[in-house]
Amino acid sequence: MHHDKRQKPKVLVSSSMLGQTKGQVAETMTWVVATIIIIVILVISVYAASILSDAVKILSGSDSIPLRERGDFTGKESLLAILLTNSGEKKVFDQLNLDGKTDAFSDNLFDEVLKNSKDDFLSIDLSRDEFEASIGVGSNLILIEKVRINQDVSLELNLKILQYE
Amino acid sequence: MNTIKISLKNKTGADKILSVYWFAILFIVAGGVFAMVYMFYSSPYDVRDLEGDIMANLLADCIVDGGKFNSSIFNEEDIMGKCHLNFKGNEEEYYFEIGFYEFNGFNLDENKKILSEPIAKLSGGFVNLLSDCKIQENKEYGKISKCVEKRFYSLDETGNQFIINILSIVRKTQQNAPR
Numbered sequence: 200m201h202h203d204k205r206q207k208p209k210v211l212v213s214s215s216m217l218g219q220t221k222g223q224v225a226e227t228m229t230w231v232v233a234t235i236i237i238i239v240i241l242v243i244s245v246y247a248a249s250i251l252s253d254a255v256k257i258l259s260g261s262d263s264i265p266l267r268e269r270g271d272f273t274g275k276e277s278l279l280a281i282l283l284t285n286s287g288e289k290k291v292f293d294q295l296n297l298d299g300k301t302d303a304f305s306d307n308l309f310d311e312v313l314k315n316s317k318d319d320f321l322s323i324d325l326s327r328d329e330f331e332a333s334i335g336v337g338s339n340l341i342l343i344e345k346v347r348i349n350q351d352v353s354l355e356l357n358l359k360i361l362q363y364e
Numbered sequence: 365m366n367t368i369k370i371s372l373k374n375k376t377g378a379d380k381i382l383s384v385y386w387f388a389i390l391f392i393v394a395g396g397v398f399a400m401v402y403m404f405y406s407s408p409y410d411v412r413d414l415e416g417d418i419m420a421n422l423l424a425d426c427i428v429d430g431g432k433f434n435s436s437i438f439n440e441e442d443i444m445g446k447c448h449l450n451f452k453g454n455e456e457e458y459y460f461e462i463g464f465y466e467f468n469g470f471n472l473d474e475n476k477k478i479l480s481e482p483i484a485k486l487s488g489g490f491v492n493l494l495s496d497c498k499i500q501e502n503k504e505y506g507k508i509s510k511c512v513e514k515r516f517y518s519l520d521e522t523g524n525q526f527i528i529n530i531l532s533i534v535r536k537t538q539q540n541a542p543r
Contacts, residue, residue, distance in 0.1 A: 230385065234385075234389065237389060237392065237393065238392065241392065241393065241396035242396075244396060244400055245396060245399045245400050245403065248399075248400035248401075248403045248404045249403045249404075251404060252403055252404040252405075252406070252407040253407060253506075256407055256408065256409045256410055272421045272424060272425065273420075273421070273424050273514045273515070273516035273530075274516065276424060276428050276431055276516050276517075276518060277431075277516040277517040277518070278431070279430050279431030279432075280428075280431035280432065280516075280517045280518045280519050280525075281431075281517065282431065283430075283431050283432060283519055283523075284519060284523070284525065285523050311467070312517045314472075315467075315470055315472065315515065315517070315527050316515055316516070317476065317513060317514065317515045319476075
């Protein structure tokens with residue numbers, strides 16, 4: 200009977216070595232999970248960037264420039280036309296300049312102009328002095344255009360924020 | 365008996381694998397950042413609303429001065445020349461329409477769409493774009509023309525009251541619309 204003199208090497212693994220192997224497996228699993236998390240976060244970020252690139256880049260007059268700074272050119276023209284409208288023998292401007300308050304004709308005209316405008320959230324207001332204007336155009340109104348009638352009285356086109364939002 | 369002792373303290377191989385891993389992560393993260401920046405900045409800014417807004421303001425400024433307009437404009441044949449509008453090179457990208465409506469009897473439906481007939485109408489540009497606005501009456505689509513409408517109160521030289529409606533349309537989808 201033939202005996203192979205070359206014997207297979209015997210691997211000695213101590214119990215402490217087995218413990219270290221388990222530690223390595225645990226460490227590897229940690230890195231695998233960390234890699235998956237990194238990739239998932241990256242994929243989410245890339246997806247968000249693609250969505251944002253479509254959504255953020257649509258510029259319109261209402262979002263690129265605040266209305267307060269931009270003003271409303273056609274609104275200003277409407278205010279001027281209101282002031283020049285004949286109310287009987289007087290113009291609306293003369294009435295406001297004289298009394299500092301609106302009459303039935305001008306109130307009706309304001310309502311009609313607003314009703315026929317494109318936006319639901321506009322209002323035409325009369326302020327009698329700077330102090331009142333600063334209070335009136337407060338938390339729920341943004342002044343868009345203003346036409347000064349005299350030292351005390353102004354006609355204002357305002358944005359009603361509550362309705363707008 | 366041959367005996368091989370395995371030394372687990374020798375981590376040279378593991379360190380090499382770990383450094384390869386770190387490089388892989390570095391490239392993945394860098395690639396991700398590049399993809400995000402590229403995707404964000406490769407899509408064009410859509411400024412057609414602003415363009416339409418500017419055109420409508422320009423037309424309003426052209427026909428009305430200080431709240432009044434001259435009714436001779438109803439018969440104006442070259443409104444584009446009068447308002448210094450030049451669509452050369454972009455003839456099929458713009459259209460505008462100015463409607464003059466009598467203030468008394470001016471009617472809107474519940475969606476603020478005009479029901480009254482204009483007493484005068486001025487227009488210029490590529491009229492086919494008008495159909496894009498009709499398509500978008502209920503829902504807006506990004507890849508067709510943008511329609512901007514402005515409406516305001518005005519008087520003619522004799523004090524007659526009017527509502528002026530300006531519709532300006534900008535197509536320019538290739539330059540503005542997201543892919």
